[in-house]
Amino acid sequence: MHSDARPPLGLTIGAILGLLFLHLPILLIFLYAFTTEDRSYQFPPPGLTTKWFAVAWNREDIWPPLYLSLRVAAISSGMALVLGTLCAAAMARARFFGRDTISLLVILPIALPGIITGMSLRSAFAVADIPFSTWTIVLGHATFCIVIVYNNAVARFRRLGASMLEASADLGANSFQTFRHVILPNLGSALLAGGMLAFALSFDEVIVTTFTAGQQSTLPIWMLNELVRPRQRPVTNVVAIVVFTATFLPILAAYYLTRGGEETAGGGK
Template identity: 65%
Template sequence: MLSKLLGKNLGLKISTLLVFMFIHIPIGFIIIYAFSTDEKTFQFPIPGFTTKWFGVAWDRKDIWDAIILSVQVASISTLLAIFLGTLASLAVYRSQFFGKEIISFLVILPIALPGIVTGISLRSALNLLGIPFSTWTIVIAHATFCIVTVYNNVLARLRRSSHSLVEASMDLGASPWQTFRFVVLPNVATALLAGGMLSFALSFDEVIVTTFTAGQQSTVPIWMLTEFVRPRQRPVTNVVAVFVILVTTLPILAAYFLTREDDRSK
């Protein structure tokens, strides 16, 4: 019995290790290729080691333009997501009305749909309304799915919080705004921050929806997709990919530790 249990656990550990290797080893290759001396192809092992591509990427104006645009879009989309996602979660949590579950489903739907479906539908709507493609069309597109991360995080936290605190605040004469500011907001603060960080990461590396709503503008993922097909200076693309990995990984890690520490304190 014990030998069978140990055997199963060993098999589970090996399977888990293989899955993690399958997911993360290709990311390691991207980092390695950023230091390759070969400009045109991907060879392993790399023919030589150099850091010159980091300097080349630093001096490229098109890269900086793409980074600035991506940061702007991700920041504004995140702020919109925090505002609208929080309002939506409060409305669904506190109110009882006909079609409540349908409203909740419609809020979550954009992140469940394939990106190409969302992109085509948004492009069709923008064309129908005669709205020219700009930074704001990308922001609107990204906000549609960024709202979901904030909504889910805040709603889950509200459902785990005691409503008696809100009732006590109202009984003591606090206004709805005071109750929200001093009772509700502190309870959902970490969930709100975690949802905002996840929203920023999702927006920063989104490519499919952006393709349909950006027009002639180029965010970092669009720039990478365009540059990747070029036969020269491919390591520069990998340098930018390393930057994207850092920008998207750090907020996700921060969100993970925030929610984990908050759960431990309960």
């Protein structure tokens, strides 16, 4: 499905400019982490230094938010893995009443703006008188992570087809043995990809979190506070690089795990 004609020059330039527009801003973060200027965002940096990495390492207010973010991301993506896979398994099995409603319900938490999910949960906590805790954050994160796992798993289930499962049954395996020895190995890389994307999404999430965290601080919330009231600007840059890497690597890994199919991970954030 390609045009044979050479692309018009204007189109090529437009496409390249578009890609550059998407990538250049992020590179700037890396430069600013080395600047000697810590009171403004002066460009070009007056000098370069690596001391901010050590300063960031020794700042004690960074570690607790980092631990909280890692814990929340781990629990949320774990829960999303179980719920998303179950949902995909059911949807792949049969057409049943209310199927379209359920697929809509799964997508809704990321289709609607985060502020609605956040404000809804906040309202629910107010109505039910639930105090803020790690679990109120997890509640929100797991909800919007389900769809990420679901999208990855449902595509793989579709490819797996019914014949493999029937063959397994014909050979005398029960449902649990089929799950353990046939479904799981086939699903493995798709689940790993989905789990990593969910982890990245949760680790980085800030909008829903601001509504469900109360006084707690995750790493993105810590960063948000530094953005509003900057203290040592290059330290924020160092943290930004850490957050960027912690989301970038899982995404890249997820891509390589699932590429080469129509189901390449990440198509539907």
